[in-house]
Amino acid sequence: MAFLSSRRKKVRLAPELDDQDLGRLLKSLLATTRTGTIATTDLCVAQITRLLDQEPGDWDRRAHRLSVLADYLSASHLSRSWITREPRNANALLLHSWTQLVRGRSEGRLEGADAVVDDCLRAAELIPQDPTPWVVLLGVARLERWDQPQTFGVWNEVLARDRWNREAYLNMLGYLSPDEAGSRIQVLDFVDALSARMPANAPCAATELTAQVSQYHAVLDRGGFEALVARNHWSQAMAAQALDRVAHTWAQPGFLQHAGALADLNSLAYALMAADRRREARPLFEALGGTVTAWPWNAGGDPVTEFDQAQRRAAAGQ
Template identity: 25%
Template sequence: MLWLLKSRERKAVFALMKEAKRRGISVDELTDVMTPEELAAMLPPVKPKFKGKIPDVTRWGLPPDSEVSTKEYWTDEDILAVHESAARGDWEDAAALLASTWGTWDRRDLVNGALGEAAAKDDEWLRAWRKARPGDPGAALVNAESLVHVAWEVRSGLQAKHVTEEQFAAFFRILEQAEEAANEASALAPDDPTPWVTMLAIAMGRQYENDQYLRVWAELVARDPQHRGAHTRALQYWCPKWFGSAELMWEFAETAAAKSPKLAPLLLIAAHESEFHDVPAWRDSRVAGALDGIVAWLNGEGRDHPATRGDRAYAAKALVENGRFDEAVEQFRHLGTRADGGMWAYSGDARAEFLATRYAACFGAAKP
């Protein structure tokens, strides 16, 4: 009965009933066709999860709550400029930017991801590039990445039970095309690890068994043993929710962290995955013991690394959970108004999670 539901849940039910009536279908039919994001949007805003007197975060030099946004946006001026030129159908700037990243593999992965996402929405400029420069390894690389984005658009973000047979068939068919494109890109530039990063995404989508996945992984690390984007993707593969286990996930994160300081944040990602499945991990000795090195990396050599913004979100959470509040506030100073890190969104309300963690940091920090 409705009266047994909490106030927020009642409001959500009424909102669903109203929307179903507007569409002329039942509530069950409505929930079957709506995406998780659309269903979440039917819920009233969640009040901050922080329990206690909410501090005035501006006293610590942080932007007010009203300015915090979950909108995903690029801060890289070069990528922004290429997005604008590609929208006009021009490909030369994209080709030049990607070519400039040769040998700086983490940045090349970032640029390729941005170009692939843009091409998935409108590939006129990419088709012009491939026509003007047949056999260009950069164009082949972006083509492979764009096909992965297209495949997931076709599949949609719905749970598998709500994805039609036709969608799944198209999804796998496009991923096969993406695999062919990635192999083409690798053949054109054999030393480039980036096509193999794309292959890791394809392997996830095509549900590779562990042995198959490891063969792809071997090709990647042979070209760049410390590739950050590849390690982040691979960690997800070894998570229990995909094709691994808690033991394999932690083993992978620990092995990666031992390779390089820029891979140490994988321990924080593993902790967050564990916590999300109700396994306490933020104060795990593997996490607590790595925090000093991670913070030093973020504030030093890794300050401008492509993964740093996302890593600061994990670091802020880990520092709060380990009682290192002043250092957590410092991470929030770097994050500013940006609550678009993937970690915040796991709860279903990224902004509320960001604000609650920020309140906790300030509440425990030294008073300004």
């Protein structure tokens, strides 16, 4: 990953992170999807196809791009138009499935879950080596509360194709949480097993930190006295050690290479500020160059405002 300049830049939400090709595509889609004509659909499909076929075999980058596109197009009919015209196009199947999943998350239920599963399995047949259909199925498993044997079967299909798939690990972390189909003990066991084998700069390196931030948010959500002393979470041994393991390596130029690296740096900067470790957070803000992700900053309000205020406090040491 090419880190951004440390020179102060405008703070902005950037779902594409540092993927400039994806950012250009999002701007183009915004400009061309307003007419709703067949010609517009053709142009958008051609642009999306060109991007998704750009780096064959880079499953990490492919999942990032499909995830961002699905979020961006969730209110559009583009993915349905594409799959209707090309029902055996793997890119069309995956984008439509992921778009349906995004809509399902926002509505609390997945409309036509069986059709989404069928589309994922068709995509898996068309590109057997691609883990992405199985990653989308993990998202379906979470939303539909599949039982654990069935979900772990899908999980194993991902691992067989991409051992350190970031999206898959974050989905399993959510699935195993007490809020979904697991428990706090299962989350701890999952994180421990991963940490024992994972390379320090793997795409899924932020799984443990994500678990700690999620637990911190759960404390804040309880309100009352617990929320007032929530900062104490970061002084507990497991949380402090999770920060210690990554605080001085992740900001080093070139250490994190995966597509979601800037999202992980956002999580680390947030956690360090919550733990009042502002000096350690400063180089992370410099590396981010103003690139903001909605999570985890949105827990405190508007993410851009929260990020900007935290960045100023880190710079001032206050």
